[in-house]
Amino acid sequence: DAKTTQPPSMDCAEGRAANLPCNHSTISGNEYVYWYRQIHSQGPQYIIHGLKNNETNEMASLIITEDRKSSTLILPHATLRDTAVYYCIVRVPPGTASKLTFGTGTRLQVTL
Amino acid sequence: DSGVTQTPKHLITATGQRVTLRCSPRSGDLSVYWYQQSLDQGLQFLIQYYNGEERAKGNILERFSAQQFPDLHSELNLSSLELGDSALYFCASSVVGREWETQYFGPGTRLLVL
Numbered sequence: 001d002a003k004t005t006q007p008p009s010m011d012c013a014e015g016r017a018a019n020l021p022c023n024h025s026t027i028s029g030n031e032y033v034y035w036y037r038q039i040h041s042q043g044p045q046y047i048i049h050g051l052k053n054n055e056t057n058e059m060a061s062l063i064i065t066e067d068r069k070s071s072t073l074i075l076p077h078a079t080l081r082d083t084a085v086y087y088c089i090v091r092v093p094p095g096t097a098s099k100l101t102f103g104t105g106t107r108l109q110v111t112l
Numbered sequence: 113d114s115g116v117t118q119t120p121k122h123l124i125t126a127t128g129q130r131v132t133l134r135c136s137p138r139s140g141d142l143s144v145y146w147y148q149q150s151l152d153q154g155l156q157f158l159i160q161y162y163n164g165e166e167r168a169k170g171n172i173l174e175r176f177s178a179q180q181f182p183d184l185h186s187e188l189n190l191s192s193l194e195l196g197d198s199a200l201y202f203c204a205s206s207v208v209g210r211e212w213e214t215q216y217f218g219p220g221t222r223l224l225v226l
Binding site: 034038041046098100 | 114116143145147154155156157160167168170200202204206209210212213214215216217218219220222
């Protein structure tokens with residue numbers, strides 16, 4: 001599995017954009033980047049995923065660099081409810097196990 | 113709400129006992145995954161089932177077993193419980209269990225072994 005590196009913690013003011021970086025320099029060409037978050041001790045929540053193009057949905061935007069070695073999850077207008085641990089996960093190539101391998105993630109604290 | 117349900121929400125038991133955790137996948141999903149989250153190990157994959165058959169195994173102890181029933185719900189059985197088994201246990205589901213599918217997680221069962 002491609003290893004991911006994320007900062008252990010970040011702060012963001014409510015209403016501002018939260019930009020969460022992820023480094024995945026050993027990613028293979030057919031591996032997807034997924035983002036999940038876990039609010040307190042709730043079940044992980046799917047946010048977004050992408051392969052090489054930037055992606056946007058109602059929750060967030062995902063920006064993947066052209067060389068695919070890093071990505072940034074953007075929460076455009078963070079609220080207190082976005083306080084959570086955010087996990088960047090590289091999915092293993094097709095034909096192998098479909099488990100998710102979680103790292104330690106980034107703890108995002110949104111403050112007033 | 114992901115559509116995945118888990119029961120019970122909380123479970124307190126003693127060492128040496130056996131418990132069963134239950135998971136109902138989202139409607140239409142055929143594959144179920146079990147994950148364990150402990151303070152020192154983080155979120156770890158235990159086992160995956162697809163349409164009643166075991167598909168993949170992770171770091172699951174021999175004291176633990178799981179199955180998926182014809183109605184697609186799954187149960188995780190934990191026996192000879194030890195203090196270190198105290199953790200959050202999450203179930204996730206996806207449509208057919210392939211690598212590119214999004215997994216949707218349930219709210220979890222918090223197990224405390226005393």
